[in-house]
Amino acid sequence: MAEQDDAPTVAGRLALAQRAGGAAGPVLTAVFALLLGGFVVLATGANPLSTYRAIFDGSGLNWLFPWVSGSARSFAATNLQQTLLLTTALVLCGLAVSVGFRCGLFNIGGQGQYIVGSIFALWIGSSFVTMNGPLHVVLAIAAATLTGAAYAGIAGLLKAITGAHEVISTIMLNWIAVWVGSWLVGQGGALQSHANGASVPISSAVAPATHLHVFWGNPVLQGLDVGFFFALAALVVYAVLLNRTTLGFELRAVGFNPEAARYAGIAVARTYVKTMAIAGAFAGLAGAIDVLGWEFQLGVTDIQTSQIGFIAIAVAVLGRNRALGVFFSALLFGALLTGTSTRNLDATVFRPDLAGNLTLIIQGLVVLFVGADVLMLWLWNRRRRLRVAT
């Protein structure tokens, strides 16, 4: 055991670097991703600065500047509401991925858990139309959260009992969710709406009484609903759960070192199941909030093209699986998605058909760079050394 006698251990040094760097790593990662994305923009012949400016404005974040006024301001408000709607779902799905990571699990199944949640919210919301409104909402949300938890719990159980890797099982569960969901809202499906005739593959809408209250903006134009506060509350729940409960203690112990946890008498397999269930609860809640907040009904294409659960992986990774980090990276991706959407990006600045891809590129770069954590730390330390030298 004499290796690296003198230098602190690797873990120790990493811990030190993380404390020293704090938010530096993730921020650098994001900056580098945006920088490289800028080169892509440049390669297409557009001006990166004006493109990013346009994306920023398109995301509505310019609403935060007091000098934006008049019609620009109300336009910005609408955009920011869109950004925050996406942020809501990304925060919750991001937490679903983060909580897995903290326990040493790679939950790629956020997408499937989100779909299961949204389907159940849709089912409850569009049935029992005579029910008392608030109770109806609570029931829909509870059903979505619990079924999301149960759905993710399957992957946890498979890992606990057979050792099946959660990456494989959650990916498969994603496809099951996508196709069962498509079947349910598709032609002849149990949840398909018959209002427009039987040929449109779209579900019935949830009862108006179940719509979440829109507190900012126009309810008809997808204003921001109270689901946003659910996401903020979930961040607090997440932080408290991890740091102030025995379950969180077990979860973190297993995540850092399952072997030591086992030696300490912690039931590792059971912790995996619980963790996956918690992850699924967050993602299922996201599904419910989207359905009750602004989607109201789901079509086959909605289910098949949704990417929230996958973008959430980048959110979690960039946010370093911490509550505050998840919030800011969810906001970043929410803003990017809104800002690059064809609706918002001026075609004279950057070709809208390329814009959506730019988000994907940045997302990919983020994951790539975070994988290259070491590189980021090296650059960070180099920066310090340069500063000392000068």
Add this chain to the structure above:
Amino acid sequence: MTDELVLEMRGITKKFPGIVANDDVSLDVRKGEVHALLGENGAGKSTLMNILYGLYKPDEGQLLLQGKPAVFGSAKDAIQAGIGMVHQHFMLIPVMTVAENIVLGNEPVRDGVLLDERGAEERVRELSKQYGLAVDPTALIADITVGQQQRVAILKALYRGAEILILDEPTAVLTPQEATELFGIVRSLRADGKSIIFISHKLNEVLEIADRITVLRRGKKVATVSREGATEESLARAMVGRDVLLRVDKPPAEAGEPLLQVDDLHVFDDRGIEKVRGVSFAVRAGEIVGIAGVDGNGQSELIDAIAGLRKIESGTIELAGRTLEHATAREMLDAGLGHIPEDRQVRGLVLEFTIAENIALHDYAEPPDAKWGWLFPKKLVERARTLIREFDVRGGGPLSRAGTLSGGNQQKVVVAREIARDPRVLIAAQPTRGLDVGAIEFLHRRLVDERAEGRAILLVSLELDEILSLSDRILVLYEGELVGEHGADVSEEEIGLEMLGGRRTAA
């Protein structure tokens, strides 16, 4: 040995963030000399050698080979300059043959591209004959013993033309017999004019093999002394900076009722191979029972079975009067077992957790640490603060990460946690592995103190010295069976023989 200097390191300083690993260290090595580098963990031995081997660049200081300044940008430069290093972990490829491993990186070729296997084997045979290092060039690394693997690593360095050979704690992985053979090899290399730098923290072997000894302490060189006139006591003092009690003082055991009884235990490993084959023994209150054996003879499986971490195939375990069948780890802990696991960094601690969290690793869910699933971090910290003081853990407070502590202090955290639960039976598996003299002294004394408290202590160690100096009774484990049982007065040779399966004194 001549007075010709083959290597001089002058005023080497190397800093890492927050630590000066080498502070103005000078070292000279003569041709045909065994030069021991002695120091506690963290004294700077490895850093100094990594600088010599081109892995680190010194911040200050100079390196002279045969009197000429040398600068190494990488290990490759060092190898070309005739420096060879045998790491503690040999860095051999298990699925390749001995000859292939030795020539790897510098292979003889035929027809321009193909490996000349015949030629490689021939070269290896020549080398092994020249230095008296018997190995079979065609054997697979995976099939040969650790001692033989070490010879392969040495041959590899010689094959690359090493004149200065660095051996990093070479005996740490060897049985006493293998260590004796290694010393023979080192002597023949010395006779052949090679210079050997022998890194160690074991005083007796340094006195046995070295011509001169350089002692490092906290990054600084304390002294270079020749073997003549050096004693274990003087070296220990130089290493630690104070007088050290090398022998454990303990009154004879006053053993009471049996607290741990193992009867006809059979345990399989992960691959389904029977590793514990009908083991029976008892450990009584107030005694230390030592289990001696070469690594891999069923020690880990035995301990894991007792600790509820591995399924028991058949047989029974009785702890403090209760027979526990298929108990989980948690149930064993609750029944009064304390367990200092054999690898503190992998099994004993969550390195990313704070000291407080590590100390709470068993009891986090019980008052005062928690209530109804709600954790009270402040209580964890309070409890940790008391234990840190009691067990003299240095280098951090309750909120420091365990990974930032030195090995000795990490082990103190583990021991503090286990003993604070007031266990009836304490398993100590390799409790001092990789620790330095000061920490070993502390832990040994603590184990003897706990014996006096009336705990039944089961000590499992690969260090025969440790078994002999602490145990009241010694059991020898060979291929999953107990082949010997002795009192405390048995000799090292007798046990050594049984460890290798050469004799059995117990059924």
